Amino acid sequence: MRPDSLVGVQQHLGDRPYGIRDYTVRADLPGLDSADSREGMIEPGLNKMLKFIEFLEEIERNGQTVVIEGADVERLVERFGSQVRSMGLWNKTTDGSVEVPMANIIAAAEELGDRSLTEAVEQLKTPVELTGILNRSAAAEQLIETLARIHLQQFRRQVEGYQDSSDPSAVDRLRGHISKELFGA
Amino acid sequence: MPRIQWAALPRGVREHLLDRLRTREIRAADVTALLAWINTDPELPEGNWCKDFGTFKLAGEGPIPKTFLSKDQPCLGQLSTNPKSR
Numbered sequence: 001m002r003p004d005s006l007v008g009v010q011q012h013l014g015d016r017p018y019g020i021r022d023y024t025v026r027a028d029l030p031g032l033d034s035a036d037s038r039e040g041m042i043e044p045g046l047n048k049m050l051k052f053i054e055f056l057e058e059i060e061r062n063g064q065t066v067v068i069e070g071a072d073v074e075r076l077v078e079r080f081g082s083q084v085r086s087m088g089l090w091n092k093t094t095d096g097s098v099e100v101p102m103a104n105i106i107a108a109a110e111e112l113g114d115r116s117l118t119e120a121v122e123q124l125k126t127p128v129e130l131t132g133i134l135n136r137s138a139a140a141e142q143l144i145e146t147l148a149r150i151h152l153q154q155f156r157r158q159v160e161g162y163q164d165s166s167d168p169s170a171v172d173r174l175r176g177h178i179s180k181e182l183f184g185a
Numbered sequence: 186m187p188r189i190q191w192a193a194l195p196r197g198v199r200e201h202l203l204d205r206l207r208t209r210e211i212r213a214a215d216v217t218a219l220l221a222w223i224n225t226d227p228e229l230p231e232g233n234w235c236k237d238f239g240t241f242k243l244a245g246e247g248p249i250p251k252t253f254l255s256k257d258q259p260c261l262g263q264l265s266t267n268p269k270s271r
Contacts, residue, residue: 085224093192155220159206159213175203182220183191183199
């Protein structure tokens with residue numbers, strides 16, 4: 001797998017880069033032939049899903065965010081519509097990138113179910129441009145729709161928390177989040 | 186067609202909206218609808234425009250968002266209740 005396996009996607013974990021490219025799936029399980037043993041191939045069926053979920057859980061623990069660069073965001077918008085910008089925090093006043101928490105990708109993948117999940121896994125792990133993958137796949141559209149819905153639901157819960165909280169520090173924090181989401185500042 | 190320039194929104198206007206949100210004068214569902222609309226990067230009229238979100242309205246002129254109105258305040262100037270989204 002090439003180190004730039006997710007061209008157009010940056011992954012950030014504080015100062016330590018950690019990416020999907022760092023994950024290699026074992027291919028020494030029954031049912032796999034030698035062609036499946038190359039790095040980057042994934043296992044069929046349940047094993048594939050379990051490995052994927054383990055992988056996502058690991059990066060969720062690390063609080064990882066996938067950043068889709070602004071130019072890629074606009075290309076995806078041309079293809080899939082403006083909901084692409086709702087998949088995460090849209091940096092509308094700066095570079096136009098969208099930040100998607102990996103935890104949300106986990107939630108979306110689980111919601112999509114086995115077949116779509118499998119396709120989503122393959123999209124995330126195939127060493128070609130993410131935008132190219134998304135442009136080819138029906139599951140990609142489902143993933144985008146689901147991510148957008150999850151993100152807007154989270155935003156609404158943040159707003160409700162802002163309205164309900166009696167903790168001044170929580171109020172300040174939520175006010176900042178809401179302002180950044182809406183106005184970029 | 187102009188796009189909204191959020192950086193041009195006066196800080197006081199922004200803070201006022203957040204204050205009204207905190208006191209529930211503005212509903213969470215309506216401000217979520219605002220976010221979804223913002224994310225469409227809507228095309229706006231050259232002149233005055235106004236978008237109704239239920240418990241508040243957003244008014245602006247061309248690319249500049251100017252103020253948030255309460256639900257009972259009328260929109261002034263050219264009215265566009267549904268600026269085109271893309």
